[in-house]
Amino acid sequence: MNTKTSAASRLRSLALAGPAASLMFTTSLIWFAAMRSDGYSHATKAVSELGAVSAPLASGFNLLGFVIPGALVVCLAVAILKLAPPRTCRTGVALLSISGLSLALAGMFPVDMSARASLTSTLHLAAASASGLCWMLALLWLGPALSRHFGLHTLGRLTPWFGLFLVANIAWQVLWQSTGWVLPGWGQRIGFAGYFLWTFWIGVSLRARRADGNQPIT
Numbered sequence: 001m002n003t004k005t006s007a008a009s010r011l012r013s014l015a016l017a018g019p020a021a022s023l024m025f026t027t028s029l030i031w032f033a034a035m036r037s038d039g040y041s042h043a044t045k046a047v048s049e050l051g052a053v054s055a056p057l058a059s060g061f062n063l064l065g066f067v068i069p070g071a072l073v074v075c076l077a078v079a080i081l082k083l084a085p086p087r088t089c090r091t092g093v094a095l096l097s098i099s100g101l102s103l104a105l106a107g108m109f110p111v112d113m114s115a116r117a118s119l120t121s122t123l124h125l126a127a128a129s130a131s132g133l134c135w136m137l138a139l140l141w142l143g144p145a146l147s148r149h150f151g152l153h154t155l156g157r158l159t160p161w162f163g164l165f166l167v168a169n170i171a172w173q174v175l176w177q178s179t180g181w182v183l184p185g186w187g188q189r190i191g192f193a194g195y196f197l198w199t200f201w202i203g204v205s206l207r208a209r210r211a212d213g214n215q216p217i218t
Contacts, residue, residue: 139163
């Protein structure tokens with residue numbers, strides 16, 4: 001195996017950070033919620049409440065549910081950048097990296113449910129919002145790159161729809177929140193499902209395929 005092939009293999013392995021982030025977040029969400037004995041409900045409680053100030057095992061959830069998955073999303077962005085010509089996906093990769101960093105920051109600044117206007121609560125909300133927004137924007141650039149340089153035509157075509165899915169999910173909650181038809185916990189989890197389903201899919205797909213080879217891997 002020559003040096004270039006070996007480097008490509010290592011980078012494709014790095015793409016598995018995507019599914020690793022998805023599995024870690026999902027497992028943490030389920031496990032830490034199950035450990036609560038205070039009636040925590042997926043339907044009505046925010047994900048952030050698992051890591052809120054004074055919540056049981058809050059530090060564990062913030063680390064395993066936000067910080068490490070966010071860092072893994074950054075690793076996935078690095079793999080995409082290195083496996084495709086930088087000029088074609090640089091903006092998308094930058095936005096995806098910011099999304100991952102923001103997710104990690106959301107875990108470093110836990111929400112304080114008793115002081116929603118506090119600095120840590122404000123920083124948590126800002127970081128979580130930035131993560132979702134940057135991911136949505138990243139899809140607009142990464143969709144064509146996935147089709148052009150990796151032959152992932154189905155994933156490339158569907159990628160922008162994930163962004164639309166996120167917008168629709170937010171709009172649905174905003175429009176119907178006053179009717180009682182929306183369970184805020186599930187609405188939030190639908191958004192996370194879109195985010196981590198995409199990171200899982202792209203990571204597995206990149207691991208299984210090679211870049212087009214027209215550009216050197218550096």
